[in-house]
Amino acid sequence: MKDAHVYSHYRDTVIGAVVDLAAEHEDVVFLDADLSSCIGSTAFQKAYPERFFNCGIAEANMTGIAAGLSAMGFVPFIHSFGCFASRRAYDQLFISVGYTHQRVIVIGSDPGITAQYNGGTHMPFEDIALMRQIPGMVVVEPSDAQSLYSLTQQVYHSGSSAYIRTPRKGINFRYGAGDEIVLGKGIELADGKDVALIATGSLMVDAALKAKDMLKEKGIEATVVDLHTIRPLDTDLVERVAKRCGRVLVMENGRYAGGVGEMIAMHLAKTNPVKMDFMNVGERYGEVGNLQYLAGAFGFTAENAAEKAERLVR
Amino acid sequence: MNNELLKSLKDAAFEIRCRTIREIASFGSGHIGGSMSIVELLSYLYFREMNVDPKDPAKEDRDRLVVSKGHSGPAVYAALSLKGFFPEDWLSTLNQGGTKLPSHCDMTKTPGIDFTGGSLGQGLSAAIGIALGERLKGQVSRTFAIIGDGEAQEGQIYEAAEAAGAWGLDNLFAFLDQNGQQLDGYTADIIPSIGTVERWKSFGWDVYEISGHDYQQIEEAVENAKRVKGKPHMIVMNTIKSYGYIPGEGVKANHSMAISKEGAEEAIKALKDREGRV
CATH class of the missing domain: 3.40.50.970 (Thiamin diphosphate (ThDP)-binding fold, Pyr/PP domains)
Incomplete structure (x- = not known):
């Protein structure tokens, strides 16, 4: 590639x-x-x-x-x-x-x-x-x-x-040209046993990786999934990390209704119900501001993710 | 147009009308009004103008027809069956579960249907895409589209009108079925179509206004349009909604009507008498 x-x-x-x-x-x-x-x-x-x-x-x-x-x-x-x-x-x-x-x-x-x-x-x-x-x-x-x-x-x-x-602007490199990136197959970036952070997009995957480090300091081992393909859902991966951790936080730069969180929750409700929490925009409309301001305003931060994950574990 | 051709087209139109009336009666009700108003056009396109092959409905270099006012499906199916795309007995499956002939034209179900219509306002855009595709492939084939005057209340029609005019798509031939009626009544009482011809001209189209029930006028407009290069063509057809299904002519609520099997035969007899057929 x-x-x-x-x-x-x-x-x-x-x-x-x-x-x-x-x-x-x-x-x-x-x-x-x-x-x-x-x-x-x-x-x-x-x-x-x-x-x-x-x-x-x-x-x-x-x-x-x-x-x-x-x-x-x-x-x-x-x-x-x-x-x-x-x-x-x-x-x-x-x-x-x-x-x-x-x-x-x-x-x-x-x-x-x-x-x-x-x-x-x-x-x-x-x-x-x-x-x-x-x-x-x-x-x-x-x-x-x-x-x-x-x-x-x-x-x-x-x-x-x-x-x-x-997004249009900015750039971020997480993978190399030789890495295996397969449509429909999410990528596990960390495989901790306590809580799974399933994230979509650059903003949320970055926040999930930072949250993982914060959680580690508190003795919590997190799995981090880059769910680059939202549909079709990588059900094998979702089931595997849910089974491993028993707790799942879904992080998306989107709305709760019909979003990634609901999709994963529905699948796990059928296969292996686990404790879940969600990071999304909920019922709110968007507003103007820079990315840092907006991430704070909507709670799309590593700190918020770590808090939510910790609450799932404790 | 010579008399022989004129007679054969009139015969085809009569047969399409009979088949459409019986088809709708087989289900018990259906979109008779907007089906009957485009029968002369359908017979002209399928039996005079379009390069299509019922034995090879998907042939690459064919002319394509997008019936954007997809509720005219019953008449289109009658024309396709007469042309030989499928057996006439399919018509009695209209709207039955599992049918290949749904109320609105569906390209995934019916041989000879080139694009799906029904969600009004969308077909002209698809026709532009098809016409662009023909151009990209260097084909000499043409794209025909039929829209309704009620349908032309949809804003997307004018997005399409603007783009086709800007791009000078002279392989696109659109027909506006101006029957003056829509589901709720007369367009004049709802949202009147004002300055239709001027409107399409202002978008850069090559525009004609004719009677949609007169083959001489249809032929003249189509032949003139074929000679005009660098502009898409719009033929505004003044028509009568339900024309040829006499019980529906002049009736306000003729968009969709209940038709019994007996009623169908009576209506066909009345049409036969009016046309002086023996």
Whole structure:
């Protein structure tokens, strides 16, 4: 796999992965909704102008056009901010893409509080739940650039429609080009026996790893899972860590209703009920601020995770 | 249009109408109004204009039709059966559990259906994607789309209108079934369609306004449209909702109607008499 260190932001990484796919596969096309400068899909436009369509600020139409291109045998990648890619164009995603068995790969950028200065109107928390309602839709939220590159390529080869949930700005490296990153298989970053922290996305996986260190100082050994593929759920991994620890904290930069926590709780309710707690935005709407402020305001911090985990154990 | 062709198209339309009425009667009720208003267009497209092969419904270089007003399904199925895409007896399975003919056109179920319609406002966008796909593949095939005047209250239609105009998609031929009625009554009483022709022209389309029940006018508009390059084509068809199902003509609530088997035969006889058929 290509080393993602050549990229300097998540946006370059995800678009770079699509451009590399387009070099090998003539069926790859890209549609944006007037946010190509924000995600950097201008790089795709430059490389393959005839396969790039800027649909303007019209996400529903963009999604429908993508469905039509899919019906002609193309594999469209479409991009907007996660809120518009999911909420604004939802019936089009559900009917024109899902119900018709078309195949579209949606890049929803700036999930949850990573929307920062665009504020509450631009802050998708419920995108995970919405995408989970579309039968067959794969949902990934990679936690670093290497897994973002790898999973973007893997969703193309999976044959499924998919939602790629990623921040645009900043970059983080957790994995190397030689590490095994497999769509549908979460990665255990620590294997402590007392409590399992299952996290999605860079922000939450980072918080989980810090929380693990804090817990260690208190004599609590934590398992940490990078659940980069939200759907389909890696049930083997969830069952294994739940059995090992007997206590599970699910950490997501999203909404509780229909989110990752509910999904895991439902699975464990059937297979192995354990004590659980959840870190998510609950009933709140988003608000404006920098990432540090927002993480504090919503309790998306290592300290909060460690506290919740400790309460589960004690 | 020569008399022989005109007669064959009129015969096809009569047969599609008979099949549609009996099809809906087999279930007991259905979307008769918006089915009957596009029968001349369907017969023209399937028996005169479109390059399709009922023996090979998925052939790559075919022309494609997106019936965005998917509730016209019963008439589309009648036309497809007449064209030979599937046996006529399928029509009596309309809306039955497990059928290949659901009330709204569904590309995953019915041979010959090129895209799913039903959630109104979405089909024109899909047609744009199909037309772009044809262009990318260098195909000379064309994409046809049918939308309704009630459907054109959906905002997505105008997102699509703007994009298709901007991109000059001259392989896209859309028809607006302007029958003046929608589920709740007359569009004039709900949200009137004002300046339809000017509206589509303003989006950069090549626009015609015709009677949707007159083959000469349909042919003239389609042939003229084919000569216009660099613009998508919109043929606004003034039609009568339920045209040819006489018990529904002029009736306010004719979007979906109950039709008994006996009622179907009476209606077909009445149509036969009106058309002077023996």
